[in-house]
Amino acid sequence: MRVDLQALHTRHPAARREAPDALADLSVQIQTGEAVAVIGPSGAGKTSLLHALACALPPTAGQMLLDGQDPWRLSERARHALRGRLCLLPQTPPLPPRQRVVHAVLAGALPRWSLLYSLASLFYPRASDVQAAATALAAFDLADKLWERVDRLSGGERQRVGLARALLSQGSLWLVDEPLSALDPTRAQAALQLLVNQAQARGVTLVASLHHVELALAAFPRVIGLRAGRLLFDLPAAEVNDARLQALYAQHEQELHAPLPSPEPDPVAPVAMTCR
Numbered sequence: 126m127r128v129d130l131q132a133l134h135t136r137h138p139a140a141r142r143e144a145p146d147a148l149a150d151l152s153v154q155i156q157t158g159e160a161v162a163v164i165g166p167s168g169a170g171k172t173s174l175l176h177a178l179a180c181a182l183p184p185t186a187g188q189m190l191l192d193g194q195d196p197w198r199l200s201e202r203a204r205h206a207l208r209g210r211l212c213l214l215p216q217t218p219p220l221p222p223r224q225r226v227v228h229a230v231l232a233g234a235l236p237r238w239s240l241l242y243s244l245a246s247l248f249y250p251r252a253s254d255v256q257a258a259a260t261a262l263a264a265f266d267l268a269d270k271l272w273e274r275v276d277r278l279s280g281g282e283r284q285r286v287g288l289a290r291a292l293l294s295q296g297s298l299w300l301v302d303e304p305l306s307a308l309d310p311t312r313a314q315a316a317l318q319l320l321v322n323q324a325q326a327r328g329v330t331l332v333a334s335l336h337h338v339e340l341a342l343a344a345f346p347r348v349i350g351l352r353a354g355r356l357l358f359d360l361p362a363a364e365v366n367d368a369r370l371q372a373l374y375a376q377h378e379q380e381l382h383a384p385l386p387s388p389e390p391d392p393v394a395p396v397a398m399t400c401r
């Protein structure tokens with residue numbers, strides 16, 4: 126999917142009147158099949174950009190075109206159909222705790238399934254769908270968790286289940302919000318590279334917000350730097366030098382060098398207590 130932002134402004138409905146726009150005067154073009162990382166300090170507007178692209182946050186000025194169409198000029202029905210071509214992966218995947226992992230992953234296919242098929246799949250999932258979920262999980266090193274309950278996974282495992290959903294979706298624009306916050310460094314790098322490779326192989330446009338700058342520069346060919354809702358740079362990763370990063374993270378230097386979390390802890394095992 127092709128993305129064209131023209132002097133886009135947006136703000137959150139609940140924002141205080143005096144608060145600045147979450148995104149201001151943002152002009153960016155992304156071609157079909159491109160992979161772009163969005164970096165910037167906390168509050169820069171990374172999540173707001175993903176929500177704007179997901180048609181969840183309307184522009185207050187300027188314009189957004191997806192494959193040449195302005196979603197906000199479409200009928201409700203046509204906009205809904207367009208949303209079905211988008212895959213938004215939030216930082217904390219909304220996974221019902223008692224759900225089985227297989228169903229959590231198959232949720233990635235819901236936009237292309239009928240209501241009846243979706244309901245039937247909850248009770249009698251087709252062998253081919255289960256196989257597709259298993260393949261997606263295996264790609265994220267979670268093959269053995271297919272029938273596990275979501276609340277028995279570690280935070281990092283849950284985050285990888287959320288990412289595996291993308292592989293089931295037939296969306297042509299993947300919007301991934303900080304996919305690495307609960308992953309240890311080795312898994313973070315592998316998961317990110319997998320997303321980039323899969324998006325490229327499918328001709329999907331990928332936009333990912335990332336806190337970890339080094340990983341963003343290593344995995345993505347193009348990097349956008351946002352600060353206070355405005356575009357500070359939009360460059361090939363090789364041209365994002367120290368000076369640009371210092372300017373982007375001025376007064377937020379600790380975020381520039383933030384380490385990834387230590388290895389994922391195992392889910393807490395139930396504690397057996399005995400009373401005498």
Ligand SMILES: Nc1ncnc2c1ncn2[C@@H]1O[C@H](COP(=O)(O)OP(=O)(O)OP(=O)(O)O)[C@@H](O)[C@H]1O
Pocket residue numbers: 137138139140141146147165166167168169170171172173174
């Ligand atoms: N639900 C909301 N209601 C009101 N204002 C919001 C809301 N969400 C974000 N904002 C404001 O929009 C601006 C951009 O926030 P956003 O969450 O997009 O930044 P971010 O770069 O993703 O930050 P982080 O790295 O901390 O996740 C901030 O000023 C923030 O306070």
